[in-house]
Amino acid sequence: xxxxxxxxxxxxxxxxxxxxxxxxxxxxxxxxxxxxxxxxxxxxxxxxxxxxxxxxxxxxxxxxxxxxxxxxxxxxxxxxxxxxxxxxxxxxxxxxxxxxxxxxxxxxxxxxxxxxxxxxxxxxxxxxxxxxxxxxxxxxxxxxxxxxxxxxxxxxxxxxx
Amino acid sequence: xxxxxxxxxxxxxxxxxxxxxxxxxxxxxxxxxxxxxxxxxxxxxxxxxxxxxxxxxxxxxxxxxxxxxxxxxxxxxxxxxxxxxxxxxxxxxxxxxxxxxxxxxxxxxxxxxxxxxxxxxxxxxxxxxxxxxxxxxxxxxxxxxxxxxxxxxxxxxxxxxxxxxxxxxxxxxxxxxxxxxxxxxxxxxxxxxxxxxxxxxxxxxxxxxxxxxxxxxxxxxxxxxxxxxxxxxxxxxxxxxxxxxxxxxxxxxxxxxxxxxxxxxxxxxxxxxxxxxxxxxxxxxxxxxxxxxxxxxxxxxxxxxxxxxxxxxxxxxxxxxxxxxxxxxxxxxxxxxxxxxxxxxxxxxxxxxxxxxxxxxxxxxxxxxxxxxxxxxxxxxxxxxxxxxxxxxxxxxxxxxxxxxxxxxxxxxxxxxxxxxxxxxxxxxxxxxxxxxxxxxxxxxxxxxxxxxxxxxxxxxxxxxxxxxxxxxxxxxxxxxxxxxxxxxxxxxxxxxx
Numbered sequence: 001x002x003x004x005x006x007x008x009x010x011x012x013x014x015x016x017x018x019x020x021x022x023x024x025x026x027x028x029x030x031x032x033x034x035x036x037x038x039x040x041x042x043x044x045x046x047x048x049x050x051x052x053x054x055x056x057x058x059x060x061x062x063x064x065x066x067x068x069x070x071x072x073x074x075x076x077x078x079x080x081x082x083x084x085x086x087x088x089x090x091x092x093x094x095x096x097x098x099x100x101x102x103x104x105x106x107x108x109x110x111x112x113x114x115x116x117x118x119x120x121x122x123x124x125x126x127x128x129x130x131x132x133x134x135x136x137x138x139x140x141x142x143x144x145x146x147x148x149x150x151x152x153x154x155x156x157x158x159x160x161x
Numbered sequence: 162x163x164x165x166x167x168x169x170x171x172x173x174x175x176x177x178x179x180x181x182x183x184x185x186x187x188x189x190x191x192x193x194x195x196x197x198x199x200x201x202x203x204x205x206x207x208x209x210x211x212x213x214x215x216x217x218x219x220x221x222x223x224x225x226x227x228x229x230x231x232x233x234x235x236x237x238x239x240x241x242x243x244x245x246x247x248x249x250x251x252x253x254x255x256x257x258x259x260x261x262x263x264x265x266x267x268x269x270x271x272x273x274x275x276x277x278x279x280x281x282x283x284x285x286x287x288x289x290x291x292x293x294x295x296x297x298x299x300x301x302x303x304x305x306x307x308x309x310x311x312x313x314x315x316x317x318x319x320x321x322x323x324x325x326x327x328x329x330x331x332x333x334x335x336x337x338x339x340x341x342x343x344x345x346x347x348x349x350x351x352x353x354x355x356x357x358x359x360x361x362x363x364x365x366x367x368x369x370x371x372x373x374x375x376x377x378x379x380x381x382x383x384x385x386x387x388x389x390x391x392x393x394x395x396x397x398x399x400x401x402x403x404x405x406x407x408x409x410x411x412x413x414x415x416x417x418x419x420x421x422x423x424x425x426x427x428x429x430x431x432x433x434x435x436x437x438x439x440x441x442x443x444x445x446x447x448x449x450x451x452x453x454x455x456x457x458x459x460x461x462x463x464x465x466x467x468x469x470x471x472x473x474x475x476x477x478x479x480x481x482x483x484x485x486x487x488x489x490x491x492x493x494x495x496x497x498x499x500x501x502x503x504x505x506x507x508x509x510x511x512x513x514x515x516x517x518x519x520x521x522x523x524x525x526x527x528x529x530x531x532x533x534x535x536x537x538x539x540x541x542x543x544x545x546x547x548x549x550x551x552x553x554x555x556x557x558x559x560x561x562x563x564x565x566x567x568x569x570x571x572x573x574x575x576x577x578x579x580x581x582x583x584x585x586x587x588x589x590x591x592x593x594x595x596x597x598x599x600x601x602x603x604x605x606x607x608x609x610x611x612x613x614x615x616x617x618x619x620x621x622x623x624x625x626x627x628x629x630x631x632x633x634x635x636x637x638x639x640x641x642x643x644x645x646x647x648x649x650x651x652x653x654x655x656x657x658x659x
Contacts, residue, residue, distance in 0.1 A: 080370040107321035131466040
């Protein structure tokens with residue numbers, strides 16, 4: 001029992017946190033309606049992966065990867081460098097996402113996805129109705145070839161170009 | 162001097178567009194920005210061609226970034242497989258640069274025009290980077306560069322719905338990118354290396370662990386999201402429909418293709434055919450999904466009222482064809498997938514450019530807006546017809562070649578059900594292409610459309626569209642070079658190693 005606790009619960013503590021955070025973030029992205037909250041969820045989701053990387057570079061009893069006299073063991077520096085890049089990516093994504101939300105708010109006056117989608121669907125339905133009416137009208141007024149027409153050449157000439 | 166230049170070419174292909182982007186922003190003026198854009202695009206196209214030839218002669222071109230020898234430094238690798246993808250991306254970029262001037266002038270507010278060029282350059286740099294990098298983490302970074310710029314590009318579309326489409330794409334794309342990051346982290350955890358060739362040699366001893374299996378799953382799902390493989394395609398129709406025409410044309414021809422390339426670069430080169438398709442049932446999963454994609458997306462395309470959205474759904478169906486080829490994991494299947502990857506890039510690029518040219522005049526892209534344009538814009542409409550025929554797969558077009566090789570690969574693998582579904586999907590494509598052509602040629606101009614311009618589209622737009630159409634016909638008439646190159650690439654992939 002103690003072994004199980006030490007190995008699986010405490011030993012993998014970081015990974016439990018990572019996957020816990022990951023699921024919280026992912027759930028927020030999926031379940032929340034508010035675009036800002038979605039973005040926050042996305043951030044949590046990304047951050048969990050940062051912790052995953054940092055955890056894998058850690059060594060028990062190691063220091064930060066800086067050269068210090070008398071300290072031979074230091075954490076793997078590569079994951080930390082990698083994640084620095086990933087953090088930059090995450091920040092740019094957040095910035096871009098927030099910028100989009102500002103413009104969505106300007107354009108729709110709402111940042112709840114349901115409201116924005118409802119506005120979109122209303123436009124879409126109106127457009128579909130228009131298009132269907134236009135198609136129906138086009139079919140009704142379809143210029144059927146007159147019985148005495150031998151070819152289309154003449155008609156084309158008379159058409160103002 | 163000249164050999165020095167040749168040696169640095171793999172880096173320059175990425176660096177030139179990346180440095181040209183801030184230059185464009187500094188230049189600010191429309192025409193100056195456009196000139197830099199054109200110069201950068203054609204420069205990398207030229208270099209890509211030289212690299213393609215070099216990779217063909219030498220088998221592989223390897224470049225150690227910053228002089229740090231692989232596997233410690235980042236390695237750029239051009240082999241027969243990605244040389245073709247590189248050629249597609251840079252070729253489409255070069256033609257897009259000709260197309261962009263008039264299209265952007267018509268659709269984007271003049272003060273923001275230069276930003277489109279800058280973002281397109283960043284997107285190109287990212288896509289080229291994904292294509293030629295030999296480093297797993299570097300691939301993630303380039304993927305995010307191209308994705309972030311494409312979110313911003315899509316948000317520049319004229320309608321307000323472009324904003325929500327871009328946001329939804331951002332959410333899904335970032336989840337996909339983060340999945341890729343998790344997958345790369347897991348393989349790094351098991352092997353301690355990020356270099357693809359090095360990973361390939363270090364993975365087999367630890368392949369039988371859940372960590373590596375999970376890594377493969379995360380990487381394939383993450384990249385499939387970018388590739389819009391069914392059922393991860395939800396972002397694509399809106400994104401392509403509401404983006405500015407030039408962006409739709411460029412992204413549809415390159416971004417999803419590069420993502421598919423990345424999926425199979427990981428599957429074949431890093432994880433190995435035997436592991437992904439033998440130990441794990443990846444092939445079956447992908448074949449089923451691609452079959453559903455072909456039929457479902459083609460059916461959806463038939464019922465669209467907007468031509469751009471119709472083409473977007475058709476793209477999802479065509480991704481099914483491409484993935485079906487690769488997922489067979491036979492040399493013929495891989496080369497068929499690669500051939501269709503290239504051909505579909507050329508077809509969809511041409512079709513979206515033709516629709517963009519119609520949009521330039523009409524400011525609308527619904528089928529009813531386009532009615533009767535066959536007489537008003539004969540050259541552009543003819544381009545759409547030829548592109549549409551190529552999409553259907555009529556002989557003497559590129560689409561025919563890819564369907565032919567794909568069908569023969571499927572027959573050889575005894576996948577008769579898939580053969581039937583592919584043929585059915587082709588029949589469905591006749592319906593949706595036919596609907597547009599019917600409207601273009603056999604209906605009168607509606608009275609309720611206000612035209613914003615007259616006559617044919619500007620020369621640059623026509624030139625780019627017809628160059629892609631000409632490439633389609635050239636491949637359709639003389640496919641031997643392309644097929645040969647694809648077979649060499651497939652042989653290289655099946656042999657393992659970069």
